[in-house]
Amino acid sequence: MTASHPQALAGRVALVTGANTGIGRITARELARQGAQVFIACRSAERAQPVVDEIRAIPGAGAVELLPLDLGDFASVRRCAQAFLDRGLPLHLLINNAGLAGARGATASGFELAFGTNHMGHFLLTQLLLDRLKASAPARVVTVASKAHYRAPGIDWNAVRQPTKSSTGLPEYGVSKLANVLFSAELARRLAGSGVTTYSLHPGVVASDVWRSVPWPLRSLIKLMMISPEQGAATTLHCATSAEAGRESGLYYDRSRPKQPSAVAQDAALAAQLWKRSEDWLR
Numbered sequence: 001m002t003a004s005h006p007q008a009l010a011g012r013v014a015l016v017t018g019a020n021t022g023i024g025r026i027t028a029r030e031l032a033r034q035g036a037q038v039f040i041a042c043r044s045a046e047r048a049q050p051v052v053d054e055i056r057a058i059p060g061a062g063a064v065e066l067l068p069l070d071l072g073d074f075a076s077v078r079r080c081a082q083a084f085l086d087r088g089l090p091l092h093l094l095i096n097n098a099g100l101a102g103a104r105g106a107t108a109s110g111f112e113l114a115f116g117t118n119h120m121g122h123f124l125l126t127q128l129l130l131d132r133l134k135a136s137a138p139a140r141v142v143t144v145a146s147k148a149h150y151r152a153p154g155i156d157w158n159a160v161r162q163p164t165k166s167s168t169g170l171p172e173y174g175v176s177k178l179a180n181v182l183f184s185a186e187l188a189r190r191l192a193g194s195g196v197t198t199y200s201l202h203p204g205v206v207a208s209d210v211w212r213s214v215p216w217p218l219r220s221l222i223k224l225m226m227i228s229p230e231q232g233a234a235t236t237l238h239c240a241t242s243a244e245a246g247r248e249s250g251l252y253y254d255r256s257r258p259k260q261p262s263a264v265a266q267d268a269a270l271a272a273q274l275w276k277r278s279e280d281w282l283r
């Protein structure tokens with residue numbers, strides 16, 4: 001798979017979570033522009049329709065469709081996966097992009113809001129689509145994490161089952177992004193030899209809606225360092241489409257290059273424990 005030709009992804013099928021805005025919107029649009037059939041999995045059909053219209057207006061773009069998905073609600077994640085599976089299509093690119101930062105509370109499924117949305121929702125979605133990904137190999141699972149994972153000292157297994165404790169939600173966001181990096185690495189170990197490869201990444205600090213819940217003084221500081229959503233989608237697209245990345249699996253990327261994640265994120269025992277606990281929580 002290579003992105004150098006405009007129709008390089010013709011015949012490929014992609015599913016992008018949270019593609020109604022920000023980095024996910026650009027990712028879905030660029031995959032479709034390269035000819036992929038793209039499923040946009042979002043909470044709000046109303047907010048996603050303009051992206052569908054935008055993609056349909058691109059000459060030669062792949063087909064695009066909406067799938068309802070609320071990552072905080074396991075029943076919704078199951079319905080989304082089933083709706084995709086029922087189409088009987090292959091799945092070559094799963095882009096676990098959706099995420100929230102700096103929000104507080106708990107998900108409908110009873111997890112800390114960031115952990116439940118950013119990690120648990122994508123963990124379940126990936127599990128449900130795994131057989132289809134394997135049957136479609138070569139296939140890739142790209143999980144948009146963050147450099148915020150470097151600040152997470154580990155995972156407090158009790159805290160992730162309770163509403164957000166901190167006043168900013170940012171420590172919890174870091175933990176959810178650590179979980180994204182650990183999940184992607186563990187998935188690679190479990191998929192070794194299957195033809196399905198995995199990637200986690202930091203997209204850059206991007207001027208998107210993700211900061212909407214962060215208190216203003218902090219948000220204004222963060223905004224000083226921001227890049228555009230187009231620039232922010234570059235590393236996701238590299239992981240999803242470049243021939244070079246296709247020869248790698250389980251790595252963490254920044255600026256379209258592999259980078260060492262935190263020491264905690266490289267702890268294979270912790271990754272295995274997160275996998276086991278996530279599986280148990282779904283029972």
Ligand SMILES: NC(=O)c1ccc[n+]([C@@H]2O[C@H](COP(=O)([O-])OP(=O)(O)OC[C@H]3O[C@@H](n4cnc5c(N)ncnc54)[C@H](OP(=O)(O)O)[C@@H]3O)[C@@H](O)[C@H]2O)c1
Nearest residue numbers: 018022023043070071072097098099146205206208209210
């Ligand atoms: N922006 C940055 O600087 C930055 C830095 C590092 C990492 N990231 C990561 O990049 C990814 C994309 O973020 P972005 O910057 O593009 O943010 P964004 O513009 O806020 O987009 C986030 C997307 O996730 C969706 N989402 C949130 N909660 C969801 C849920 N429960 N179910 C389904 N979808 C949900 C949002 O849907 P709604 O519109 O319905 O809320 C939206 O489509 C996230 O994983 C984020 O953590 C971003």
